[in-house]
Amino acid sequence: MFKAIGIPMTKPAKRTQKDKIGIYIKRQAWILFILIIIAWLLDTIWLHSALTVAKSTAIGALLSFATQAVFAFFIFWYTGYRARQHIVSQLYRGQMAKWLLTVFGFALIFITVQPLSAPALFIGFMVMQISHSWMLWHIR
Template sequence: MSSIFPRQAVYKLIVVQFGLTLLATAIAWIHSDVAAKSALLGGLTCAIPSAYFVWRAFRYSGARMADKVVQSLYQGEAWKFMLTALSFAVIFVRVEPLNVPALFVAFMTVQLGHLASARMTNF
């Protein structure tokens, strides 16, 4: 069962994203409780859809399942996008008070965190 991306390495990326979410929340907590809550929501807005994508994309493997692999990748990415957009919509409509800079900084930190974690896992 060899593949281009070892499954365990991809799962480590998700763990790193959730870890970065907690780190961003802790750092924002120094500023205020509202900033911490906003940072947590921003990090989870990135990490949860990414975890869903990984679960969806890596259900199938092998040459015989190539059509299902491709279909899973496209469906996973589409759902990831929709979950992210829906999360932001719900946050902006339902969460008050909200620290918007903390929300977006945490989201971007977690989003870009996969670059650093990919280097750590030698991709």
């Protein structure tokens, strides 16, 4: 009917990509595991630093992974067109929870974990952030 009077028809919205996000979270878990193995091998074979670098890298990567998982949990709490206002509010809540967990996580790590390699901690965190961004880019 609308096509007959010259109004173009629109396409329906895409379904939520909740399944794809779950797959990418599992892939990030594998990246976390591989990063820990590489840091452990680097630490034992080359640096001989009593696993300080491996431990710090693993903690940084795990902090990033945990905050991303919490954010994903908040985002997919509601789905569907009727829940659009809840979805937007969950975006804000998820982002705030992610930032608070990151800040308090780093503070807790620096206060409690000894010995600690700060560069390795941040490298582990950044590698996971980069892998997360790369995977999100591939979802589109």
